[in-house]
Amino acid sequence: MKGHLRSLVGRSSDTFAGHLTANSREIASQVYARRTRSLVPSVAVLPALIGCLFLSSGMGLIIAGGANPTGPSIERISPDGVETIWENQITPAQGREFHLTLDLNNRLSGIDTWSRRVMWQARLPEISATSAPLVFTDRGRILVGVATTIGAVYLINAGNGQIVWMQNVSDRIDVSPLQIKNTTMAVACADGRIYGININDGHIDYMVQTDSKITALEPVSDGRGENIYAIADKKKVLALNAMTGDLNWQGDTHGEATNSPLIAKDRVIAPTTDGDFSKLWAFDTSGALRWMSTYDRVSSLASADDYIAMAQGSIVTLLRADTGEPVHYWQVDETPAALQLVAQHGRLIVRTDRGEVLTALN
Template sequence: MHPLHSWKRFWKPKLQPRPRRGRAALLGGAGLAALTLTAVHAAPAPSGSAGQAATVAAMAERLYPSGAPAVVISSGLPGHYADLAAAQALAMRVGGPVLLAAGVDTLGTATQAALTALTVPRVSNHVQPVQPPAGKPTVYLVGGPAAIGQGVAQALRNQGYTVIRVGGNSRRATLEAVAARVAPPWPQAARRPGFPAAWDGYVGNPEHNAVFAVPASAPAWERNGVTWRLPEADAVPLSAPFPDLTQLGARGAPVKMTQTIGNAVGVTAVNGVIYAESDDGHLYAVDARNGRLLWEAGPTVNALMGNPVVADGLVFVTAGDTGFPFSQVLKFFLSQGKQPLVRGLGYAAVYAYNAHTGRLVWRHDFHGNAMPTPLAWDGTLYVPTGGGNLWAFDARTGQLRWKTYLGGFDSMSSPNLWTNPATGQTEIIVGTSDANHVVAVDARTGKVLWTQATTLPIFNTGMGDNSPAVDPGRGIVIQDSVIGFDPADHTVNLAIYALNAATGRMLWATKLGRGPAVPAYKAGVAMIHGGVVYVGSPVTSTLYALNEQTGQVLWTFHYPNAGPAGAGRGSPAYADGVLWSAAGSTLYALNPANGQLLGSYTPGGRFGIVNPVIVGGTMYLDNSYDWIQAVPLTRIDPHLAVPAGS
């Protein structure tokens, strides 16, 4: 897909709803004949095809006064109403207006003038987030050469337009071509055997290792890997510098981008579909094989910063922001920490959408942010919030079952779960800030089972900012937090802890090393595999491997060219005997036994708290630049021989 196609709307949903998607449908069916009655100008429009094209052109310029990233052109001649209806749908998808060609071999004066007017002006030499790139719109011609001639297409190319014809030699062929772009067929789960059938929580499992082997019978594309990129609504070109780089510098600009434009954490893979949620306020469902957009839902009331959770035919996402109301902070300090602190400046909510259609099923709003990824278990959806509560809803209906105050607010700590094999009791485990605790709650009743506070000097939002990993077999919880801020040199340490999942008793704690107090998210999400804990530290821009039982550091790998913002926030993945990590702007393949670099690939953009999701031979990711992408494992590690099945 061409990068320009991503600029579907021009304004952030948090500031103003984006009505342009709906406005792209200018007319339909027999309504074409009535266009001359529309009062666009004081003077009446001329009659005939040229007059109708002029009226449509005037409306397009009025709806898109600052230009459009794409324009859809359909024939304005009688007998092409089916093409026109298809053009309306395509315009909704690509985020631009419909124009009419006055004849088979001519656009007409008004349509040609509108194309010029719809060029996006260059108003700055810097990247302008949430605005389409400057330049001429991509032009889609709906219909075959009998509707809009080849001479028209060539003339547009000669003028510097990118021209894409969507159509065939019959009306049916044209409708099918448009439908393939607007409403591609839904993937059949039975034909995609390597994908999980559900995604219950953050990174897909308690260990945070989102890896799914495919059987030998899986199709070749699953086994060998695929390549595609899909720009989301606010996508920035992957080769572009960070917006606000001049104002904020290399330390602040990357994290601002992660928190306001793109994807904060990784994607979800279920039944051949990649689900991704973005700070742009939208949820995307994408065909895992070819990157085609299946549907898009939103806008939501605030940024989406988690993994979409998929269970019982529904997709769950939570919306929130990183801000603190000044009044909350003031009350907190005046009370010397006794007044509960609420995180979240804007609106917050949890949404449930139909997994196949994107239709909204239910919603619940909160006081305090809802940034973490929720957790689905046994028909219940668990949502911790910046208001300090853990909420439990009936996943199908949204009815509240219970809520429990945790003793502190949650920032980005996504809940995990563990079932005690001795008692059968399932507990929800989550981190909180102020007080900085790890808390376990009975999944059935909401009763707090244990609370573990560290004696180490927590800094910033601490435990409430990081998502605990759980080893279900050994009953161990892994959590980490920045500690020990030194005001003299503005450095901190990152400490990682192991807790007994049944009691919360601390088993060990290891300090990983001091470094600058990096901006925003300062911790690293841990992953557990084979008795080893793998965790990155943006404080030192280093990946660590530790013995799960003792906390002893086994090896380290330093991320090169991390920059002052630091790298190593997202959890790595273990697949095919290789450790895979997304850090900074690069994908790494490491030897899990010693941390030796096996290969790397830099696709562009930046990865925030992104974890790789691996299905067969493909790594699926999103990034801070608001892109979703698929990368074959062999592109990262050319020496890898992807097995037929494992």
């Protein structure tokens, strides 16, 4: 598992030949440093997957036409002198497997997995280093939602590269699109507006002005797709109705929010930093603060079911989400850059980007 990342795209095609410019390397470094979470998957599987991008092994979505994404596949970012910064393996219900890739020139491509033939390419406007495509299915089609820094949102048919629709919103988008109940795509703009866009035709169903800068890497949704949670101005937790954009509640924290909220055990957990310390603020679904704990600096977090996994240097701690109570500790060889927490067969499994697999009885 250790070692530098390499592109999964073969070098036989001239399409991907060439070397990185200094600016491209800088962009790739930003992607590597800042994209430490998975792209937001379908809300049905979000609680088990949120916060889990493995920079070495890669975890993402396998898409079966018309079904919710299940199982592991490849969704990676690569800073190591290659053009491809994101790749997602697609396994359709019918037809051949293919990969979707995004390169540093903002080209989205469909590539046949076995022949490595480039099936199609679409050149897009600039995509932020903290945003990347959202892959999902709708009525048997595999679709890709892409948000750009110029405020244009695209929906693309992944089978042929055709643009289904394009919608302009108010400002640059630095966060990944979010799918809500298979009907709505939510995007948050730099000017504080959050849009709900109809997946069928690209129509804007709602726009809410938060009067704040959305500073989470991406908004997240609860497992039912009922609410969107975002960090605004680095210190406010916003809970919005996912279908209407109405503000349900706002929670305030102290310190600077360091990442998107986590959702576990009916808790919305916002991580912040304050000097050399980190804090976790746990709100219930009505916005009441249920607990807050201070720790030595936390480097990465993940959640699943009723628990939170937290890395502090080479120490990984398992916490109960409802109370913040620590229940397990592990010492690992190195500080993990990313964590994943999953529940399997009555056990909680913590995986790190370094390849360790840690288990605890649930």
